[in-house]
Amino acid sequence: MDNLIFHIDVNSAFLSWEAVYRLRIRGEKTDLRDIPSAVGGDIKKRHGIILARSTPAKAYGVRTGDTINDALKLCPNLVIVDPHYDLYESCSEAFVEILREFSPCVEQYSVDEAFCDMTGTVGMYGSPVVAATLMKDKIYNELGFTVNIGISTNKILAKMASDFKKPNLVHTLFPNEIEKMWRLPVGDLFFVGPATKRKLHALGIHTIGELAATDLDVLRAHFKKHGELIYSFANGIDVSAVSDEAPPNKGYGNSTTIPFDVDDGSTAKMVLLSLAEKVCTRLREDSAMAAVVAVSIVDTYFRHESHQMQLFSPSNITNEIHRAACRLFDELWDGSPIRQLGVHTSKIVRGDANKQINLFDMNRYEKLSKLDVTVDMIRERYGEDSIMRAVFLDGPIYHLSGGISPEKHKAKYAEGIKDL
């Protein structure tokens, strides 16, 4: 029996979820989905990009990732609402919960998309299209937002199918219908980003069909292993199974756009400390340690640079990671004003791996790791802001940087019921 895989994708997720919340929970009358609208960051803090936009906004040419200023030039009457991450989390959970009613094997692929292994469910729901329509309508009736469902025999084809015409539709892309996909531009293929797309165009490959017909050796020569991957995707081949267990994290990193340009090293190092704090908290939460630390800098001219080093021994101690980050920063920074900083770690070791004790460490390791564990416990119990390093007191930098900043979790509404 052939496998049967569904890919379920929420239509403009962040915007739909905010729209449903405003209509059903707050009792507003306008549906954000029916007007040109978008979810955007905070311009004053320079987090000014469009995170999601409605279909009417799309008609004006507003794209996800545009700056708010550009979007307003395209569409002056665009309604921009704040992000609301607590809501996205509860919507995402409710969404996956419904999928689990239909299939024992659900792989949540991101906050707004999931794969379901529906193999062997024909006896329960009838044909795949009937099952998918039932699923889509149940999500709409119970949760209030629409999804697209792609149906096929493997993950790549299901994913490509859910990306066909939107919103609120079910599409099939079985191997015998693969011409449907071959007509599309090669940039639409999963795992073909802007850089790969440019290279493929240079090779005269413009559609997915042309890619599928290209000699594999040519692709290997130009793209190495990635060439094999996109070649098999273009031919609808994907052997990966739907897995309900999330694969372990390969790296932990956080970055932040600073509200002002940083032109002195000491402020930059404070930002690095706040990032290291966040990254290490996450490492310790998963009882993981990192052997490689990297620092990235985006300067005010949007030039991107990064630099990495191997640690003496894997670590998740904030002070150690910060010390490495500072060294990397000193080696990397050319003195131009900094817009964004990032700290990333990789080569992850899990569990109670043996820690190589440094002879000249002077017992710092044990003291510092005890300190970190205690701080984590205090923060878990009394909140993230209950304890912080004194350097951050009254400073312009928040003591934990990166990820979703606290004010983005809740939305601020002038009247009506408070955010729940």
Next chain:
Amino acid sequence: MLHMPVDVIATFNVQGKIKPNYIRLEDEDHVLHTYKIENIVFSREEKYAGVPVILFCCNILRGGIMQTIHIKYHVKSHQWVLANP
């Protein structure tokens, strides 16, 4: 008008069933009035936007006239709101 938070007196039975008994509403002059909930027409659990609420459609006697209102109980935040129909 937006959904507005309201004061409610409710009873919870041993099976966990919730029944609103009285509701306090504010009039145009910001004076509070308490109304008895005469009967519940129907109730329904909802989960729009992943927010669990229980909707009660009920009748109150207001100025000698029976009026149907919708109130919602927010399961997570324990708030009652008066919903616009």
